[in-house]
Amino acid sequence: MLLAQTRDAYLDYNAPEVSALVMRCQAGDLEAFDDLVARYQRYVFNLIYQHIGDSSELEDLAQEVFLRIYKFIRKYRGHASLESWIYKVVLNCCRTHVRRRSAFSRLFMPFPPAAQGDERSYEVLDTLPDSTYDPAKTVEQKRLAEDILWAVRALPVVYRDILIMREVNELSYEEIAEILGISVGTVKSRISRARDLVRQRVKVS
Amino acid sequence: MNRKIISRWVNEYLDGEIGLADKAELEARMAANPELRQEYKELRQIGLLLGCVPEITVHPHRFRQRVRAVVDSSERSYFTAQRVFAVAMLVFLLIIGLTFSLFIYQQRMLGIRLVPASTRPQLGPTPLRPAYNFTLDTHVSAERFFNRLLVESRLGMAEAGVLQVFATQTQVFEGAVCKNGGGLNSTTFPQPLPTSLIVSVTPRQARALARLAQQLSGAPAYVRLAGGSSAMDFDSFIADNPSVASIPLYIVFH
Numbered sequence: 001m002l003l004a005q006t007r008d009a010y011l012d013y014n015a016p017e018v019s020a021l022v023m024r025c026q027a028g029d030l031e032a033f034d035d036l037v038a039r040y041q042r043y044v045f046n047l048i049y050q051h052i053g054d055s056s057e058l059e060d061l062a063q064e065v066f067l068r069i070y071k072f073i074r075k076y077r078g079h080a081s082l083e084s085w086i087y088k089v090v091l092n093c094c095r096t097h098v099r100r101r102s103a104f105s106r107l108f109m110p111f112p113p114a115a116q117g118d119e120r121s122y123e124v125l126d127t128l129p130d131s132t133y134d135p136a137k138t139v140e141q142k143r144l145a146e147d148i149l150w151a152v153r154a155l156p157v158v159y160r161d162i163l164i165m166r167e168v169n170e171l172s173y174e175e176i177a178e179i180l181g182i183s184v185g186t187v188k189s190r191i192s193r194a195r196d197l198v199r200q201r202v203k204v205s
Numbered sequence: 206m207n208r209k210i211i212s213r214w215v216n217e218y219l220d221g222e223i224g225l226a227d228k229a230e231l232e233a234r235m236a237a238n239p240e241l242r243q244e245y246k247e248l249r250q251i252g253l254l255l256g257c258v259p260e261i262t263v264h265p266h267r268f269r270q271r272v273r274a275v276v277d278s279s280e281r282s283y284f285t286a287q288r289v290f291a292v293a294m295l296v297f298l299l300i301i302g303l304t305f306s307l308f309i310y311q312q313r314m315l316g317i318r319l320v321p322a323s324t325r326p327q328l329g330p331t332p333l334r335p336a337y338n339f340t341l342d343t344h345v346s347a348e349r350f351f352n353r354l355l356v357e358s359r360l361g362m363a364e365a366g367v368l369q370v371f372a373t374q375t376q377v378f379e380g381a382v383c384k385n386g387g388g389l390n391s392t393t394f395p396q397p398l399p400t401s402l403i404v405s406v407t408p409r410q411a412r413a414l415a416r417l418a419q420q421l422s423g424a425p426a427y428v429r430l431a432g433g434s435s436a437m438d439f440d441s442f443i444a445d446n447p448s449v450a451s452i453p454l455y456i457v458f459h
Contacts, residue, residue, distance in 0.1 A: 030276065037269050045261040045268075059268065066272045067279070122263045145254040152255065166220065167255040173222060192216040195248050202251070 013081040022082060025073045033073075037066055040086060045122050047090045050164050052097065053153055058122070065093050080178050087169075087179050091161060098157070144202070151201040152194075159194035166191050215245055219252060340455045341415055344422035347398035347458040351377060353421055355392055364413030367406075374404045402456045411454050412440065 014022070021039070024032030041062065048061050068089050076085050152163055162180070165171045177184045214231045217223035223231065235242045343350050351371070357363040372378055380395040406414070415426040 030273075030280075033276065034269060034273055037272050038265070041263045041268050042261065045263050049261050050258055059271075062268065063272055063275060067275060070276055122261050122268070141254070145257055148251055148254050149258060163255070167252045168258050170256075173220070188213065188216065191220070192212055195216065195219075195251065196212075198251055199244075199247055 013078060013084075018082055019078075022073065022076060022078075025070075026076070033070055036069070040083075041066075043083065044086065044090060047087060047169075048094060050168050051091070051094045051161065053149075057097065061093055061097055065090050068093065084175060084179050087165075091179070095157065147202045148198060151198045154201070155194060155197055159190060159197060162187065162190045163194040163198070211241065215241070215248065218245070219248055339411065339452050340457065341411070341418060341426060342457045343418040343426070344424045344459060345418065347377070347400070347402075348394060349421060350418065350458060351394070351398070352392050353417060355383070357417070363417075364410050367410050367413055370404050370406055370410060371402075375402055377402075398458070400458050402458075404454055404456065405451045406454050407451055408449055411452060414454070414456070 018039075021032055021036055025036055044062050044065050045058065048058055048065070052058075052061070065086075069086065072089075076082070152160055154160075155163065162176060165176045165179070171179070173184045173187045176187045180187070182190075211231070211234065214223060214227050218228065218231055235245060354363060354368065354371075358368045377394065377398055381392050382395070383392050419426040
């Protein structure tokens with residue numbers, strides 16, 4: 001009965017093949033988990049990159065996320081989409097990482113630089129809009145985009161996460177509320193406050 | 206109109222979540238207010254540029270292999286959470302067992318069998334020192350107690366060696382003078398006698414001292430054990446512990 005209900009819940013939020021994949025993972029099928037990693041690795045890397053930037057530990061963090069998914073996939077009951085659930089795991093890992101990093105940096109020990117080229121499993125691609133062929137404008141836009149990203153990453157964590165969820169990942173108010181476990185009203189007010197903070201810090205002409 | 210409401214409308218407008226009536230109202234206000242229009246434009250540009258965060262592409266196999274290797278090793282790992290928990294529980298139970306065994310062993314070495322307080326009559330309200338295992342409350346003064354002890358010794362009624370216990374282990378008889386042929390209360394002590402004493406006695410001697418105290422005060426004399434948690438009479442103690450050679454006895458006078 002419970003299994004049937006759970007299966008129905010999956011069907012509400014996930015595509016049938018995702019539901020089948022989750023069930024196989026929950027049964028301890030390592031091949032299925034391998035497929036799940038293949039399916040969501042790009043999603044997870046991008047989320048981590050958006051929330052903490054290019055870090056030497058991007059890959060380690062992604063690995064930690066997937067290990068947590070492997071460990072806790074049995075607790076996923078299908079009350080939200082698998083992507084939302086993974087987003088929650090990513091946010092938890094990122095927050096733990098930031099706390100750890102700030103404690104570490106208090107000891108005045110710099111983090112090692114990010115791995116380059118062949119050593120790493122990912123590449124960072126520039127995605128600035130190329131609607132204009134004016135090189136000067138492109139450079140200016142790139143600088144502005146970097147300033148904005150810097151300002152967003154400097155925000156308090158409650159505003160930073162919510163703004164990235166909305167502006168970068170284009171999640172709806174309801175999805176954000178579900179992932180963060182807060183009300184839609186709180187989501188709205190935090191997004192508004194986050195935008196104001198960024199606008200105050202970055203001069204957009 | 207409230208600035209907060211306008212700000213909320215601007216944000217809902219940016220997110221495409223604004224109601225039709227509010228949308229018309231906001232657009233009219235923006236048309237009339239260049240400052241509001243500028244604010245909207247800036248927020249919109251921030252959103253657009255934020256949407257251009259660089260993207261990550263992941264090598265199709267490299268990361269998968271890495272995760273697979275870690276998952277495999279964690280599956281094979283001897284130190285899984287369940288095993289660590291089981292070992293911790295085992296160690297915990299072992300410590301509890303050892304502690305309990307040690308407690309029982311100590312009790313047997315002392316030769317003491319505790320008698321629950323509920324099975325024996327409780328002593329009076331006199332507060333007794335809990336630091337000693339055996340406490341005898343005489344309910345009489347030291348002078349009266351030792352006078353009686355001396356008389357009984359002279360008459361050969363006292364338990365063997367009781368007088369020697371006090372003569373060798375304390376100084377109560379130093380300078381004591383016997384008058385009037387050794388009758389009752391005939392001994393005077395030059396120094397003030399203590400209100401309490403600690404002596405090492407055999408259980409039989411302790412029983413004799415308890416009986417002496419009982420005869421003098423008329424109140425039943427019991428021995429209270431450490432902490433004042435249990436009380437017992439010496440007959441029971443001797444019967445239960447025939448092998449005990451001596452006990453420390455804390456004697457209280459009034």
